[in-house]
Amino acid sequence: MIGYLKGIISHIFTNSCFIDVHGVGYRAYAPASTLDGLTVGKEALLYTYMSVREDAIVLYGFATQDEYDLFMLLIGVNGVGPKVALGILSAGTADSFRLAVHKKDIKGLTKMPGIGKKTAERIVLELQDKIGPVAGGDTPADVDKASAPGMSAILAETLTALTSLGYSEQEVLPVAESHLASCMTVEQLLKETLKTLGSGR
Structure with a gap:
């Protein structure tokens, strides 16, 4: 090896x-x-x-060792071979994948190349407790809290606006959350989030 x-x-x-x-x-x-x-x-x-x-x-x-470790976890899931695992890692960042798994975002996972509903369900079931937190130390509980009905109205409206533009929630949520404390309106948060998303593309 x-x-x-x-x-x-x-x-x-x-x-x-x-x-x-x-x-x-x-x-x-x-x-x-x-x-x-x-x-x-x-x-x-x-x-x-x-x-x-x-x-x-x-x-x-x-x-990075982090990408390698995620790849190894993925190919350990039944139905996920090296090519599919590589496609998953190429579809977004390691943290966006972690976020999708923590949120049990089956719909988001099935948008990745080579992933059907059953495979997405297996990924969530088998990796949820293995892949670790997303950047910033968010745990599954933190992610659930952000997605709960009590989530900031500004954040919720911003996510709705961004997903209507074609972004996935797992892609924009961590970015929007990082700007939430410094933004007082939906317009401000939307502007700052789009700026960050644009610089990463």
Whole structure:
């Protein structure tokens, strides 16, 4: 098992890259978040998982230990193979995925590539107690509290406006919550949240 690769990035493709380690070029399939952080000609370290099948040996690479750990948890779920797990990690951030699982957002999970309703239900059931908190230390209880009927009216209206624009709730909730304390109106919160979402795209 190859634990990690450290070398020069020689090529970057749609869903993979070549990393040159002392003259040997390894192809590593990676999520979009990892590929976005790579630069051709620059050194990088990728945490790797090697998938061995009868017809192929495939390397998957990740920029952070956190992404690697989530990937390993995902492929441990029945019905989720390495390609599907990679698609899930490429569909959003690690924390947006954690939030969807903590909130039992089956509908949101099924929007990810390769995930049907039954697989989404299995992911929630098997990973809810394993994936840890989202950024900022939010626990499942914190997430439930934010989604409860008593949630700030300003936050609720902002979420409604953003989801009508095509954003998913798990994508915008943590961003909107981070600006809530400094915003007094829906307009202010909407403006600041959109600014942050736009800078991340």
